[in-house]
Amino acid sequence: MSKLFSRDSWSEIIEALSSNWFRTVMTAFGVLWGIFILVILLAAGNGLENGIKQGFSGMATNSMFMWSQTASQPYKGLPKGRRYNFKTDDVAAIKQNVPGLRFVSPRNQLGGFRGSNNVVRGLQTGAFNVYGDYPEIIEQQPMDITSGRFINYSDINEKRKVAIIGSGVVSTLYDPGEEVIGSYIKINGVNFMVIGTYKKTGQNGDPEEMQKEIYVPFTSFSQAFNMADIVGWMAITAKDGFSITELKQQVFDEIKTRHSIHPDDDRAIGNFDLYQEFSKINGLFTALNFVAFFVGILVLLSGVIGISNIMLIVVKERTKEIGIRRALGATPWEIRSQILLESVFLTIISGMAGIIFATLILAAVNYQLSTMDTSEMMFINPSVNIGVVVIALLILIVSGLLAGLIPAQNAIKIKPVEALRTE
Amino acid sequence: MGKNSLHVLKGINFTVSEGEMVSIMGSSGSGKSTLLNILGILDEADEGAYNLDGTLIKNLNERVAARYRNKFLGFIFQSFNLINYKSALDNVSMPLYYQGVKRNIRNEKAMHYLEKVGLADWASHLPNELSGGQKQRVAIARALASDPKVLLADEPTGALDTKTSYEVMELIQGINDEGKTILIVTHEDDIAHMTKRIVNLKDGLIIDDSTVKQVRAKSAANV
Numbered sequence: 001m002s003k004l005f006s007r008d009s010w011s012e013i014i015e016a017l018s019s020n021w022f023r024t025v026m027t028a029f030g031v032l033w034g035i036f037i038l039v040i041l042l043a044a045g046n047g048l049e050n051g052i053k054q055g056f057s058g059m060a061t062n063s064m065f066m067w068s069q070t071a072s073q074p075y076k077g078l079p080k081g082r083r084y085n086f087k088t089d090d091v092a093a094i095k096q097n098v099p100g101l102r103f104v105s106p107r108n109q110l111g112g113f114r115g116s117n118n119v120v121r122g123l124q125t126g127a128f129n130v131y132g133d134y135p136e137i138i139e140q141q142p143m144d145i146t147s148g149r150f151i152n153y154s155d156i157n158e159k160r161k162v163a164i165i166g167s168g169v170v171s172t173l174y175d176p177g178e179e180v181i182g183s184y185i186k187i188n189g190v191n192f193m194v195i196g197t198y199k200k201t202g203q204n205g206d207p208e209e210m211q212k213e214i215y216v217p218f219t220s221f222s223q224a225f226n227m228a229d230i231v232g233w234m235a236i237t238a239k240d241g242f243s244i245t246e247l248k249q250q251v252f253d254e255i256k257t258r259h260s261i262h263p264d265d266d267r268a269i270g271n272f273d274l275y276q277e278f279s280k281i282n283g284l285f286t287a288l289n290f291v292a293f294f295v296g297i298l299v300l301l302s303g304v305i306g307i308s309n310i311m312l313i314v315v316k317e318r319t320k321e322i323g324i325r326r327a328l329g330a331t332p333w334e335i336r337s338q339i340l341l342e343s344v345f346l347t348i349i350s351g352m353a354g355i356i357f358a359t360l361i362l363a364a365v366n367y368q369l370s371t372m373d374t375s376e377m378m379f380i381n382p383s384v385n386i387g388v389v390v391i392a393l394l395i396l397i398v399s400g401l402l403a404g405l406i407p408a409q410n411a412i413k414i415k416p417v418e419a420l421r422t423e
Numbered sequence: 424m425g426k427n428s429l430h431v432l433k434g435i436n437f438t439v440s441e442g443e444m445v446s447i448m449g450s451s452g453s454g455k456s457t458l459l460n461i462l463g464i465l466d467e468a469d470e471g472a473y474n475l476d477g478t479l480i481k482n483l484n485e486r487v488a489a490r491y492r493n494k495f496l497g498f499i500f501q502s503f504n505l506i507n508y509k510s511a512l513d514n515v516s517m518p519l520y521y522q523g524v525k526r527n528i529r530n531e532k533a534m535h536y537l538e539k540v541g542l543a544d545w546a547s548h549l550p551n552e553l554s555g556g557q558k559q560r561v562a563i564a565r566a567l568a569s570d571p572k573v574l575l576a577d578e579p580t581g582a583l584d585t586k587t588s589y590e591v592m593e594l595i596q597g598i599n600d601e602g603k604t605i606l607i608v609t610h611e612d613d614i615a616h617m618t619k620r621i622v623n624l625k626d627g628l629i630i631d632d633s634t635v636k637q638v639r640a641k642s643a644a645n646v
Contacts (some may be wrong), residue, residue, distance in 0.1 A: 015509065016508070019508040325506075326492075327463070328518045328521060328565070329569065331489040331521075332485045334489075417460050420504065
């Protein structure tokens, strides 16, 4: 081991490698290229992943949405095809009986896609989605509050008729430059004071439609639009460390018992599991990463085979030199370790060069991307983390050793007499 | 190495004592190089015993053989066998490197031996910048570097002209005068007569082993 750190063995290696510069460089290029491809592929996969996940940015991905449908099986004397609604009591019951949930937000909705005009302000009218919501919804479906504030619990408790409107609503109902906060809009004939505006980002859904929403407190919504204790649907988020996919069955069971639904009636409750969708995308990127590693390592392997080949030739060429060294008292191990070190050194140096080269390219790409608006792009911040680089280096060391193994073995197989006889 | 083994040496029995200078002569194929390789622990005899400085050399593994070569023996080859990409100094210090001697001590010693062969000024030169005689002198310095018991020379003057040959022989004689045991394989009569004892080989057998009056290379060169 002490040989590893002695200046002498390193100068031996440098001397041997620099005795044929051109060949050394050409050999090194194979590995350089391999590691370059590996890093670039991984970084590109990462960039794509970052881009796609930006669509989910801030969204609580450990969430599901659940709505009531019609009972498809008769139960407890109730007929099939029966309609029912979630109630506000259900929310409290779910919160109480299902552990591991972070948010249970009841929601109601008015208007809808291509609905008729339902919002009036002075002479302007527009058709917008109006939601009755709790303050937590902003944690589950993030939006930027561009002015004013979002709903709070005082609004809920006092059933204040206040509204937060999207930038699409503002541009339809207001003239440019007009003061929005504090003005009133009439939703289905009921006046609400505007207390905030928002803008949503991300690529999920129609970006234009997303700005045309109005949020009002859930309680005010129920009272103003005669919803009584009906809950349209719920957005449920699990705590970190819990999976909503695992918890949702408990939620369904709770609803089924409360609404006299047959325990096996899975069609009575509709749901959309965001976590499951997110996991699918995650799986895709795991696969993508795997492909990148696979391809990268294969390319690297061909580079390593190149090194192994050259080392074989080097050993052949230096048969006589090896013979001389052994006549002068070099042990087989000294010869073998020199060949191995040469191979590892060459692999690591060229691998490092490849990593540096790839890093420079990535830095250039990142610099280009930083000058652009990336919020709508599918490709952001292509990068590899240091762990991957360390793994790549380990692969390099191991492959360098492997590349040198056969040639080193060849080198000591030659007897000194035969080596010296070669003229 | 074919499957058919060829018995080159058929019964050699001789002893060289310390401080002797022996030449081994014989026509080509007589087995003189094989003998030298066995003496140099580069090759091993199928039968028989070889004692070097009281140590029986038999069935050594390569590691031990390498240590013995390094400690006991110095080699001088016909084709010099210097390492091309190393300077004269580095070539000379090579056996010391394998002894694990520290770099500065190694270079100091190597320099000392280069001075001894009169090539101190050429220390930083590569072998291909040196003449044949100079190369052989570097090789001699290298053989001496590890301060071996025995110097084995395989046709040391085979690739040199007469004048240079004599210069090299003069150097080797000087080393012998200092007490080193030297074995020289040669087929040149004049070179053989510059040693103190001539062993004649023919077909793997010693046909003649006689002490001769040493001809000094210096005086021979002046003839």
